Amino acid sequence: MSAILRSQASFARAALVSSSRAASIQSSRAATLPMVTRALSSAKNSAGGTTDAEGSDNNNKDSSNSKPLGKVSGIVNSILHGSGTLPKIQSQESWGVSLARGKYVHELQRHRIRPERFDDYVQLLSDVFPRIVKESNNKIRLTGSWLTEIGELDTAGNREHSSVSVNLAYAFHIWEFEGYLGHAQEMDRLRKDPTYQKFLKDLRPMLISRDNQICLEFAFWKSRPPVALGGIYEMRTYLLKPGNLLEWETNWRRGLECRRQFCEPVGAWFSQLGKLNYVHHMWNYPDLETRKKTREQAWKVDGWAETVYNTVRLIENMEANILLPMDFSSLK
Structure with missing residues (x-):
């Protein structure tokens, strides 16, 4: 008898659990159905028709040929299963196409010079670089x-150099080529040139390090042609947080008009090969005092403060170098 009672009690508990689960499922369906119905109704309305609670189309009886059904089924599927697609994100290459001027490729080179070989370095480049251009x-x-x-700057000592009054350790060079094809052709020619190979052999012992980036010009900022401007140059280099180039360009392009009222830019580039996510822009001033006044004036123009706010948050690191042109430089 006790065994029969235990069996009946177990059956009763199982029935109660089953009933509870069924009620939960029914409740979930009841909660979901209005959401689906509203989605169906909204989709139909946006397509030019109306859908009643039973799903019959009052404006189009032939539902099998109704184009909005594809949209409706997509919405329902999204509600029940989640979105099946990922947002389309522009690639760095597509940004390069949309942001770049497109005509030229620029190679930015940076040389760190051994202090004891500084004079030799200046002499070597003064002889070779103009010849490379000519040939x-x-x-x-x-x-x-x-x-x-x-x-x-050089931190190894207080060595004086005959050509300058301070101890310089870095040199910047910017080369211009007619697109990637032009760059490839000229590099191939130089690799086969014994004179150029000798130059590299002589150069290497004079340097602590060297690096380069292949960069494109921003479309809104054409590089200056050869001209003697005098004064000093400022190269500002920003390392952007990955994925922020397009937003930086949009804000900076607007803010540039504020700065142009007081100082015309020399050029601006963004890296495509080498170290990525870098932006460089260059300015020319008669002297540091003029630079200070020019920057102060920009802050008084509507829009400049907003540009700074919107761009600084996109930057991982920033650097400003004051540069003096070498005697053979095209821009000096």
């Missing part, structure tokens, strides 16, 4: 060559 029949153009006045 290329203008297929390679030297935008400019500069030495650092303020920025990365």
Whole structure:
């Protein structure tokens, strides 16, 4: 008898659990159905028709040929199963196409010079760089060559150099090529040139390090042609947080008009090969005092403070170098 009672009690508990689960499922369906119904109704309304609670189309009786059904089924599927697609994100390459001027490729080179070989370095480049330009029949153009006045300087000692009054350790060079194809062709030619290979052999012992980036010009900022401006140059370099180039360009392009009222820019580039997510822009001033006044004036123009606010938050690191042009530089 006790065994029978236990069996009946177990059956009763199982029935109670089953009933509870059924009620929960029914409740879930009841809660979901209005959501689906509203989604169906909204989708039909946006497509130009109305859908009643039973799902019959009052404006289009032939539901099998109704185009909005594809949209409706997509919405229902999204509600029940989640979205089946990922948002389309622009790639760095597509940004390059949309942001770049497109005509030229620029190679930014940076040399860290051994202090004891500084004079030898200046002499070697003064002889070789103009010859490279001449022998290329203008297929390679030297935008400019500069030495650092303020920025990365020699910390090994207080050595004096005959050509400058301070101890410089870095040199910047910007070369211009007619697109990637022009760059590839000229590099191939130089690799086969014994004179150029000898130059590299002589150069390497004079340097602590060297690096380069292949960069494109921003479409809104054409690089200056060769001209003697005098004064000093400022190269500002920003490392952007990945994925922020497009937003930076949008804000900076607007803010540039504020700065242009007081100082015309020299050029601006963003990296495509080498170290990525870098932006460089260059300015020319008669002297540091003029630079100070120019920057102060920009803050008084509507829009500049907003530009700074919107761009600074996109930056991982920033650097400003004051540069002096070398004697053979195209921009000086």
